[in-house]
Amino acid sequence: MGLMDLLQQAAGMLGSNPEQHFDQVAQQAPTDVVGKGLADAFKSDQTPPFAQMVAQLFANSTPEQRATMLNQLLATVGTGALSQAAGGALGNVLAPGASxxxxEQASQLTPDQVQQIAAHAEQSHPGVIDQLGSFYAQHPTLVKTLGGAALAIVLAKMKDHLQG
Structure with a gap:
């Protein structure tokens, strides 16, 4: 069964086990298509706000995934811009002069702090949403923690991208 067939099938069965449908699609879809679907879901008014979804993913991530995600935010938005977000939480865990x-440092942050950091990053540099979509596309098991409703949106957005 081809990728478009899987997406068509998933669209017809969105109420039944979107996690399983996402698994099947994510195994066959190019990472960039999954990333675009995720980014569009992050931007959708049918899902929770971007920062809230990032905080949820952060809460379910490994320490390495947490650090990589935060480092992407830092590289995109800049250490200075983000170090003051969330009451300086990120600045407090960064070593002086570090970028x-x-x-271990990422694990010192709470999901609420990360939500504030992600909201600040989105305001400063809206393109960060696309970058985090690409990052999380590489971690489909983690993406499934967003829940069925968000996954249904991701799948629908992926289908839109493939239909083009």
Whole structure:
């Protein structure tokens, strides 16, 4: 069964086990298509706000995934711009002069702090949504923690991209 067939099937069965449909599609879809679908879901008014979804993904991530995601935000938006977000939480875990966080440092942040950091990053640089879509596309098991409703939107957006 081809990728478009899987997406068509998933669209027809959105109420039944979107996690399983997402698994099947994510195994066959190019990572960039999954990333675009995720980014569009992050931007959708049918899903929770971007920052809230990032906080949820952060809460379910490994320390390494947390650090990589935060380092992407830092590289895109800049250490200075983000170090003051969330009451300076990120600045407090970064070593003086550092521009990257470790898994251990990332684990010192709470999902609420990360939500504030992500909201600040989105305001400063809206393109960060697309970058995090690409990042999370590489972690489909983690994406499934967003829940069925969000996954249904991701699948629908992926189908839109493929139909083009």
């Amino acid at each position: 990257q966080v470790t898994g």
